[in-house]
Amino acid sequence: MVVKIYPLLKKRGGVKMLNSLLNFFNLSKKGFVRIIIGSCIMAFTLVNIHMQSNITEGGVLGLTMLLYKLLDFDPAIISPLLDFACFSLGVSLFGKKFLKRTAIACFSFAIFYKIFLITGAVVPSLYDFPILSAIIGGIGIGVGCGLVVSQACAAGGDDALALVLSKKLNLNISKVYFLTDAIVLTMSLMYIPMGRIIFSLLTTIVSSLIIGQFEMPVTIHTKSGVRV
Template sequence: MLQLKKLSHTIKGELKETFVPRTVVSIVLGTAITTFGLYNVHQQADITEGGILGLILLLNFWLGVSSSMLSPVLDCLSYLMGFKYLGKEFLKTSIFATACMAGFFRLWELFPPVLPSLADSPFFAAVAGGCFIGIGCGLVVRQGASCAGDDALALVIAKITGWRISRAYLFTDLTVLVLSLSYIPVRRIIYSLVTVMISSYLIDFITTLGRPKERAAAEEL
């Protein structure tokens, strides 16, 4: 019984140290903005993504594996890599961010889209969607967390290679988008490329905003 009390006290102390108000607010706000953009802009305009989401669509098309199976498997693999290279603090905040993502998706789905559809203006949809994702994910990544497997994978690549986070995002997104040309029209890929370039830049900008270059580089690693 005494051991359980000690364990409970230790866990509470670690959680209190990890989830300070700034971290919680940033993750909640970031996941709200990200999911709002995905639901109100990307889904209406049918703009695809790179990274894990694009890889899920690619494997589903060519291998016929269900997206409902691919999504948790690829996300879990990314999180395991993140835990190995980024530590348990990353895993704790990322689990919280993932729960927030699911919760906000559920919230938005209770209502019809509140933004006008940009399906007839795919370029503007790509720009708007990239801004929502870039700002939202940037707020989450700034706290050393991940919205989904895409962020975890980019953070691990940045850790291993020493690249800026924007370059790591572009690498994963462009790789998947190039492979996706095997079944997606070039025109649609171009709009997706606009989105990932904008979101990658904004994530990097927000992650390093107001931080000395040396400190920002160290925290990305």
């Protein structure tokens, strides 16, 4: 049955349509698969590891919660505003191709995240083993995020901001991820116990180191025609 699928798609123009879609997003088949798999891994890790272990997030989500706890800002409003600001910076620097690829990553992540929330955690809770949880969570987020950003796109505002700062400051993207997350997590000490923050910093260190191994091998054109 599986063997017959490709000839059927080819006969009906499915392959041509797929190639046209990939050309529109300026992606190879391998790049498309990387984005999908990366988004899936991140969503799976958040639901099965971080949420069960109360691992605190850095980046946009962490900043959203910080503003909510300290200033009572509505997360439903602040989170999309922060994401929009980060995505806007990404588009201004990398152009429309960045936006197209990011749309795939964000949509894929949202779908997988919803699916995993509905099905519930399938991995035993590691709440009583915070160090193990932080390490495994860091590996999952690092690999998933690395696969996504390696295709010059972002699954969230954090990724977009990291790509922009990495380009503008000429810093390794792993350092940018760690610095931005560390700043937010340090500020979060105002309402989160030190004990939980330490494990969040550990998972940030692990994920940042792994993401650094996925430096962007692909290029996209900016509005000025320069490859980045």
